[in-house]
Amino acid sequence: MKALVLIGGFGTRLRPITYSIPKQLIPIAGKPMLYHVLDLLPPEVDEVVLATGYKAEVIERYVRGHMPAVRVQFVEEKTPLGTGGGMRNAGDDMSDPFLLMNSDVIAQVDVRALLDLHRRSGGVGAMTLTEVDDTRPYGVAALGPDDRIVGFVEKPQPKDAPSHWINAGVQVWHRSVLDRIPRGRALSFETEIVPGLLSHGIYGFRSRGYWEDAGTPERLLHAQRLLFDAGRGGPGRRPPGASGHGPVAVGHDVRAEGAEIGPYSCLGDGVVLHSGAHVENSVLMDGVTVHAGGRVVGSIVGPGMEVAGGVRTENQVLGTTPAP
Ligand code: GDD
Ligand code: MG
Numbered sequence: 444m445k446a447l448v449l450i451g452g453f454g455t456r457l458r459p460i461t462y463s464i465p466k467q468l469i470p471i472a473g474k475p476m477l478y479h480v481l482d483l484l485p486p487e488v489d490e491v492v493l494a495t496g497y498k499a500e501v502i503e504r505y506v507r508g509h510m511p512a513v514r515v516q517f518v519e520e521k522t523p524l525g526t527g528g529g530m531r532n533a534g535d536d537m538s539d540p541f542l543l544m545n546s547d548v549i550a551q552v553d554v555r556a557l558l559d560l561h562r563r564s565g566g567v568g569a570m571t572l573t574e575v576d577d578t579r580p581y582g583v584a585a586l587g588p589d590d591r592i593v594g595f596v597e598k599p600q601p602k603d604a605p606s607h608w609i610n611a612g613v614q615v616w617h618r619s620v621l622d623r624i625p626r627g628r629a630l631s632f633e634t635e636i637v638p639g640l641l642s643h644g645i646y647g648f649r650s651r652g653y654w655e656d657a658g659t660p661e662r663l664l665h666a667q668r669l670l671f672d673a674g675r676g677g678p679g680r681r682p683p684g685a686s687g688h689g690p691v692a693v694g695h696d697v698r699a700e701g702a703e704i705g706p707y708s709c710l711g712d713g714v715v716l717h718s719g720a721h722v723e724n725s726v727l728m729d730g731v732t733v734h735a736g737g738r739v740v741g742s743i744v745g746p747g748m749e750v751a752g753g754v755r756t757e758n759q760v761l762g763t764t765p766a767p
Contacts, residue, residue, distance in 0.1 A: 446488045446542035448480065449529050451496030451520055456659045459762035460745040465498040466658065467546045468505055469743065470709055470726060471667045472676030473692030476657055479670065480546050481511045483613065485555045488542065489513055494533035496520040527632035531624040538618070545612030549666035551652030551673065552613045561615045566644025568620060571613040573654040580656070581609035582633045590647040597633040608647060611654055660743055660760050664724055668707050685716070694729065717752065
């Protein structure tokens with residue numbers, strides 16, 4: 444079986460870091476977002492097709508250097524085609540059925556059970572659904588008998604949302620749905636294609652495990668807490684001379700003598716925390732330095748950045764903005 448992973452998109456909500464790094468390579472609880480998504484794949488998946496666009500070469504270089512256990516194929520879009528166009532462009536050789544994964548969801552989903560539901564139901568697809576309070580940023584399903592999806596609205600106003608069950612970004616589809624996507628233009632699968640497939644049978648798979656879309660800074664840090672709380676973060680040993688408690692993920696060659704590494708922190712390779720620095724509920728990518736007495740809380744700091752000493756950096760996304 445193949446899995447098609449959508450990995451285009453500009454990651455605008457995580458700028459300025461995403462000017463230089465695609466969001467899927469931002470580490471969460473010790474490894475890049477994309478690799479948490481790949482962890483969900485069941486063993487019967489033997490090939491992953493990455494539908495890339497923005498920063499395709501950065502993704503390809505990283506993945507080739509950190510090969511997952513399955514075979515990987517890269518299909519790059521020269522211009523962004525949206526979720527539907529990306530599926531069409533990368534879907535020429537899909538298995539039947541195939542999995543469709545968004546690359547920015549941090550979740551606990553029983554993909555095997557999703558596949559079983561799809562096989563039993565006889566429909567053209569099945570969509571993992573998760574229950575959220577605020578449905579505005581998501582695609583929302585209306586459910587009929589046997590959890591057949593009878594309506595689907597992408598990013599509705601609250602008054603138009605038919606339920607609180609949203610598309611969790613983990614789906615299984617019959618290969619024939621790809622033939623319904625027009626070639627060569629940008630389009631949204633969720634908006635332009637899914638509604639027309641409802642009459643052919645799409646079933647909702649209600650998942651009650653943790654779930655988050657890590658596409659904004661707040662949600663990325665929330666996803667990191669979910670992973671740590673589920674025991675999926677690490678490696679979690681603080682470097683010599685550092686204090687602190689609570690779950691952390693610490694890369695290679697981190698120096699933090701006299702610093703405090705608080706709970707829910709992810710430090711990349713080569714991070715340096717000077718004496719009296721404090722980090723908590725944050726992601727510090729490779730090579731970040733926090734000067735003496737600097738406090739970093741609720742923030743995501745891009746590779747190689749220097750954080751000022753003696754001041755508090757809170758709820759920030761720090762990275763380099765390219766010159767205009
Ligand atoms: N190949 C390709 N090309 N991939 C793309 C493109 C593109 O032009 N645009 C976005 N993607 C990828 C993103 O990298 C992400 O993995 C996935 O497609 C979804 O795009 P987002 O931009 O993150 O969409 P969203 O979060 O607003 O909404 C989607 O995800 C929600 C769950 O997180 C929709 O699928 C919603 O229905 C869903 O509820
Ligand atoms: Mg998203």
